[in-house]
Amino acid sequence: MSSLGSETSTEDGGKELIGTVAGPGDDPNEFVVVTPDDQAVKTGEFISYTVPVDGTGREVIARVTNREQARGLPETFMADPNVAPEAVASTLGVPTDDIDLYRLEATVIGFYDTGMQTFSNPRQLPSPGTRLWTAPNEMLEAILPNLGVDEQEATDANGSVDLSRINVEEREGLAHMGWLLNREANAVDVHIPIDEFAATHLAILASTGSGKSYTAGVLMEEMMMPDSRASLLVFDPHGEYSSLSEMRGNGIFASDDYHPEVEYFTPENLRIRISELNVGDVMSILDNPSDRMQERLDSGWRAMQRRESRTWGIDDLLEEMRDQYGDDDSSVGALEWRLRRSIQRNDLFTTDVNVPLDDLVAPGRCTVLQMDTLGRRDQQMIATVLLRRLYQARLAAVRGRGDEEGYDGEIIEQPLFALFEEGHRFAPSTGEAPSLEIMRTVTSEGRKFGFGLGIISQRPSKIDQDVLSQCGTQVTMQIQNPTDQDAIKNSVEAAGEEVLRELPGLTPGQAVVSGDAMNTPVLIQVRERHTTHGAGSIPATSQWKQAHEQRNEQPGRTESADMGGGESTGEEDLL
Numbered sequence: 001m002s003s004l005g006s007e008t009s010t011e012d013g014g015k016e017l018i019g020t021v022a023g024p025g026d027d028p029n030e031f032v033v034v035t036p037d038d039q040a041v042k043t044g045e046f047i048s049y050t051v052p053v054d055g056t057g058r059e060v061i062a063r064v065t066n067r068e069q070a071r072g073l074p075e076t077f078m079a080d081p082n083v084a085p086e087a088v089a090s091t092l093g094v095p096t097d098d099i100d101l102y103r104l105e106a107t108v109i110g111f112y113d114t115g116m117q118t119f120s121n122p123r124q125l126p127s128p129g130t131r132l133w134t135a136p137n138e139m140l141e142a143i144l145p146n147l148g149v150d151e152q153e154a155t156d157a158n159g160s161v162d163l164s165r166i167n168v169e170e171r172e173g174l175a176h177m178g179w180l181l182n183r184e185a186n187a188v189d190v191h192i193p194i195d196e197f198a199a200t201h202l203a204i205l206a207s208t209g210s211g212k213s214y215t216a217g218v219l220m221e222e223m224m225m226p227d228s229r230a231s232l233l234v235f236d237p238h239g240e241y242s243s244l245s246e247m248r249g250n251g252i253f254a255s256d257d258y259h260p261e262v263e264y265f266t267p268e269n270l271r272i273r274i275s276e277l278n279v280g281d282v283m284s285i286l287d288n289p290s291d292r293m294q295e296r297l298d299s300g301w302r303a304m305q306r307r308e309s310r311t312w313g314i315d316d317l318l319e320e321m322r323d324q325y326g327d328d329d330s331s332v333g334a335l336e337w338r339l340r341r342s343i344q345r346n347d348l349f350t351t352d353v354n355v356p357l358d359d360l361v362a363p364g365r366c367t368v369l370q371m372d373t374l375g376r377r378d379q380q381m382i383a384t385v386l387l388r389r390l391y392q393a394r395l396a397a398v399r400g401r402g403d404e405e406g407y408d409g410e411i412i413e414q415p416l417f418a419l420f421e422e423g424h425r426f427a428p429s430t431g432e433a434p435s436l437e438i439m440r441t442v443t444s445e446g447r448k449f450g451f452g453l454g455i456i457s458q459r460p461s462k463i464d465q466d467v468l469s470q471c472g473t474q475v476t477m478q479i480q481n482p483t484d485q486d487a488i489k490n491s492v493e494a495a496g497e498e499v500l501r502e503l504p505g506l507t508p509g510q511a512v513v514s515g516d517a518m519n520t521p522v523l524i525q526v527r528e529r530h531t532t533h534g535a536g537s538i539p540a541t542s543q544w545k546q547a548h549e550q551r552n553e554q555p556g557r558t559e560s561a562d563m564g565g566g567e568s569t570g571e572e573d574l575l
Contacts, residue, residue, distance in 0.1 A: 015048070015133045015134045015135060015136045015137075016133060016134045017131055017132070017133055018033075018035050018041050018047060018132050018133060018134055019033040019034055019035030019036075019041070019102075019104065019131075019132045020033065020034055020035075020129060020130065020131055020132065021033055021049070021125075021126045021127065021128050021129060021130040021131075021132060022034045022103070022128060023128050024125055025105055025106075027107070029107050029108045029121070029125075030065075030105055030106065030107050030108075031062070031105075031106055031108070031125045031126060032103060032104065032105055032106075033047070033064075033103070033104040033105075033106055033132050034070065034101065034102070034103060034104075035101075035102050035104060035132075036100060036101055036102070041064055041067065041102075041104060041134070042064070042067065042182045043064055043065065043066060043067050044063065044064060044181065044182050044502070044523045045063070045064045045134065045182045046061055046062070046063055046064075046109075046134070046135040046140055046144075046180075046182075047061075047062050047063075047064060047106060047132045047133060047134055047135060048060060048061050048062070048132070048133050048134070048135040048136075049062070049126045049130050049131070049132055049133070051122055051124050051126065053111065053122050053124075058111035058122065059111060059135075059139070060108060060109075060110060060111045060122055060126075061108075061109045061110065061111070061112075061119070061135055061140075061143070061520075062106040062107060062108050062109060063106060063107050063109055063520070064104050064105070064106050065105050065106060065107050066104070066105040067102060067103075067104050067105075068102065068103050069100065069101070069102055069103075070101045070102060070103040071100070071101035072100050072101070073085045073086075073089065077089060106132075108121060108122070108125065109121075109520050110122065112139075112142075112143040112149070112163055112519075114149060114150050114151035114153075114154050114161060115150075115151065117146075117148045117149060117150060118146070118519050119143075119519055119520060136164050137183065137187050137188045138163075138164035138165075138166070139163045139164045140180065140188045141166070141168050141188055141189055141190075141191070142154075142163050142164070142166035142168060143163055143519060144180075144188075144190065144518060144519060144520060144522050145174075145190060145191055145192045145193065145517060145518055145519065146192075146193060146196055146516065146517055146518055146519050147166075147168065147171065147174070147191075147193060148193075149163065149166055153166060154166060168189070168191050169189075169191075171191075172227035172228075173193060173194050173195055173227060173228055174191035174192065174193055174194065174222075175191060175192050175193075175194050175218075175219055175222035175223065175228075176189060176190075176191050176222060176527060177190050177191070177192055177215075177218060177219070177222075177475075177511075177513065177524055177526060177527065178190055178218075178511075178524040178525045178526040178527040179524060179525055179527070180522060180523070180524060180525075181510055181523040181524055181525050182523065185525070190513065190522060190524045192473070192513065192517040192518065193517055194222065194223055194228055194230070196472070196473060196516045196517040197452065197454070197472065197473035197515075197516065197517050198223075198230070198415065198417045198452040199447045199450075199452055199472075200447055200452070200470075200471075200472030200473065200515075200516045201443050201446070201447075201452055201453050201454065201455075201470055201471040201472055201473070202219075202419075202452070202453075202454040202455070202471055202472075202473045202474075202475070203423075203454070203455045203456075203457075203460075203468060203471035203473070203474045203475070203476075204216055204219075204454070204455070204456045204457075204474075204475045204477075205456075205457060205458075205460045205474065205475070205476050205477070205479065205484075205488060206458060206476070206477030206478060206479060206511075207458055207477070207478050207479050207480060207481070207484075208458045209508060210458075210477040210478040210479075210506070210508050211477055211508045211509045211511070211526060212456050212457075212458065212475075212477055213240050213241075213421065213456065213533070213534075214509070214526065214529060214533050215475055215477070215511060215526050216419065216421070216454075216456050217241065217243075217244070217529050217531065217533060217534075218526055218527060218529055219454075219475075220232060220234070220241075220244060220366060220419070221247065221253070221529065221530050221531060223366075223417070224247055224253055224260040224364070224366055225252075225253060226253070226254065226255035226258045229258060229260075229363050229364040230363075230364075230366070230417060231361045231362060231363050231364075231365060231414050231415065231416040231417065232361075232365070232366040232367070232416070232417050232418075232419065233360060233361055233367050233369070233386075233390075233416060233417070233418045233419070234366065234367065234368045234369065234418075234419045234421070235369050235371070235379075235382075235383055235418065235419065235420045235421060235426065236368050236369055236370050236371060236372070236421050237371050237372060237374075237376075237379055237421055237422045237425060238372050238421065238422070239370050239372035239534075240421060240534050241368050241421075241534055242264070242368070242370070242534050243531050243532040243533070243534040244262050244366060244368060244531055244534075245262045245264070246530075246531040246532060247260050247262055247366070247530075247531060248260065248261075248262055250530060250531070252530050253530070258364060259364075260364055260365070260366060261362070261364055261365040261366070262365075262366050262367075262368070263359075263365060263366070263367045263368070264367075264368050264370055265355070265360070265367065265368070265369050265370065266370050266373075267347075267348070267370075267371065267373050267374050267378075269355070270348070270355060270369065270371070270382055271348065271349070271350045271353045271354065271355060272348055272349050272350070272354075272381060272382065272385050273310065273311070273349075273350055273351070273352065273353060273354040274312070274313055274314070274343060274349050274350070274351055275304070275305070275310045275311070275312060275351075276354065276385045276388075276389065277349075277381075277385065278301075278305075279297060279298050279301040279302065280434065280437070281381065281384055281385070281434045282297065282301065282339075282342075282343070283297070284433075284434040285342045285343070285377055285381065285434070286335075286338045286339070286342055287338055287342075289334075289335065289338065290331065290334075292331045293331045293334055293335050293338075295331075296321050296324075296325055296329070296331050296332055296335060297321070297335055299321070299324060300317055300318075300320045300321035300324065301317065303320050303324070304316065304317055304320055311351050311352040312351060313344070313351035314339050314340060314343055314344040317339070318332065318335075318336055318339070321335070346378070348374070348378050348381065348382070355386075357389060357390060357393055357410050357412060360386070360390075361390065361412060361414075361416050362414075363414050369382065369386075376425060379425065379426075380425070380426060380433045380434055380435045381434060381435075383420070383426050383435040383438075383439075384434045384435040384438055387418065387435065387438040387439065387442060388438050389410060390412060390416065390418070390451065391438065391441065391442055391446070391449070391451055392409065392410070393409070393410040393411055393412040394412050394415075394416065394446075394449040394450055394451045395449050396409050396410070396411050397411045397412055397413050397449075398448070398449045398450065414450075415450030415451070415452070416450070416451060416452070417451075417452040417453070417454065418442075418451075418452070418453050418454070419453075419454040419456065420439075420453070420454065420455055420456065421456045422456070422457065423454075423455030423456055423457040423463055423467075424457045424459050424460075424462040424463045426439060427439045427440070427455070427463055427464040427467040427468075428462060428463070428464060429461065429462050429463060429464050429465065430462075431464070436464055436467075439453065439464070439467050440464065440466050440467055443466075443467050443470035443471065444466075444470055453471075454471075455467065455468065455471055459481075459484060460479070460484045460487040460488050460491070461481070461483045461484045461486070461487035463487070463491075465487070465490065465491050468487070468491040469491040471515075472515050472516035472517075473513075473514075473515040473516050473517040473518075474488075474512075474513070474514050474515045475511050475512075475513050476488060476499065476503060476511060476512045476514070477503075477506055477508075477510065477511045477512075478503060478504070478505075478506040478507065478508065478510070479503045479504070480503075480504055485500055485503060488500065488503075499512050499514060499521050502523060506523075509525060509526050510523065510524070510525055510526070511523075511524055511526055512524075
């Protein structure tokens with residue numbers, strides 16, 4: 001660059017002069033910029049200009065949404081691919097300096113209003129001839145995420161509002177996710193407020209292999225830092241988060257009075273007490289019970305739940321139903337076979353053992369439920385019962401029921417966050433999961449009771465749309481499937497056309513962060529994890545080769561059979 005004149009093209013804060021406004025665009029919030037620079041400005045870049053608002057000059061931020069060449073070398077210069085166009089131009093005596101000219105389309109985001117603590121649209125496009133700059137790094141760090149920067153914080157010693165003076169890293173309770181994609185590494189670090197997504201829920205959506213589990217690991221690390229000390233429960237159907245235990249001995253996560261706890265529960269110590277199930281849960285795991293069977297079961301189950309004892313089993317339930325309907329009732333007989341097969345013979349269910357909630361969740365503790373050896377239905381049942389108990393315990397805590405006379409229920413005093421890998425498995429769009437109803441309840445009402453929920457999935461179209469639409473913060477990575485893109489468009493409020501256009505072009509590790517935690521969607525490069533990633537792809541060809549070599553080293557099926565001495569081949573003796 002540049003042919004923009006003799007003025008300096010760089011100001012303090014690293015912002016650079018990149019072009020001049022040519023005129024308005026097609027949309028009321030769009031304008032067109034002409035720039036000679038073919039390197040500095042990419043699609044998604046944040047640029048700025050100054051306009052007077054109520055008598056005060058305000059720095060307005062806009063996002064570059066399209067970039068196309070307006071003028072370049074003539075096509076005839078490129079006719080022979082073996083000769084560089086510049087060589088042709090030089091031979092003909094044609095100057096090539098500043099011949100490239102680009103046309104940028106930009107959409108106004110607005111100026112940051114310290115009173116509203118978000119962007120405000122000036123409804124005023126820059127005039128033709130206005131010079132455009134890249135937005136300053138420090139200012140972007142302060143205003144892109146929803147950090148609630150107010151006027152007092154932004155006012156300097158001279159009484160002027162200066163957003164670039166905000167030092168985001170001095171704040172607590174923020175998750176460092178990575179940096180702005182169009183800038184150099186760590187030039188504009190992106191921190192999002194954990195309180196926002198922990199209260200209004202989170203969705204991490206990406207095709208397989210695009211980095212969704214890696215990104216979830218980054219967020220879990222940030223939640224377990226000393227300035228957050230989260231109470232985190234992870235539902236892990238594939239055993240992908242075993243490496244989180246590395247946080248225990250890593251000094252990054254520790255302070256003088258804090259070391260994160262990482263606990264693992266396996267199917268051997270995950271048990272569901274039968275009395276914790278409700279009749280709807282039981283109906284969902286029985287094989288096609290008839291209407292009459294459902295009536296018998298409903299009546300018997302409700303009678304058992306009215307009992308003071310919580311340690312009853314299937315035999316007690318059958319006895320109750322026979323008392324009500326008689327010993328020779330055929331429907332009760334048919335139910336007996338189903339109940340014994342689905343519940344009594346399943347090691348997951350017990351009559352008396354229950355996982356104490358205090359063992360699962362506590363401040364500064366990350367608990368991973370490793371359920372990779374369980375079937376889908378058992379995973380859903382664990383999620384159903386635990387979410388219900390946790391929700392009721394948080395509701396009781398917030399409403400002060402622990403102080404009520406005679407209350408003997410469970411209490412969870414601190415807010416908590418539950419993260420679901422393979423979220424479509426627990427909240428499917430088909431409605432065929434016992435866990436769906438409690439997940440709808442938590443996502444629609446959990447904010448009031450300090451119960452946040454996160455969904456990770458490679459198939460947004462297979463997630464219940466009510467659950468997905470309640471996830472206020474979205475981390476969206478590469479998604480090619482049009483059906484999944486439509487699901488995001490229909491369910492994620494912050495996903496506009498700009499976000500959807502970016503999804504197919506992202507590479508692994510790149511993401512669009514949008515929603516409640518952000519003041520505007522941003523493209524980021526996810527930072528490197530402090531712990532090992534546990535869900536990488538298996539190198540199939542090297543493992544095939546190794547396995548084949550080991551197979552050949554063994555006395556094998558390919559060696560000739562030892563048929564003893566003599567001239568006979570053995571084969572002849574067998575004929």
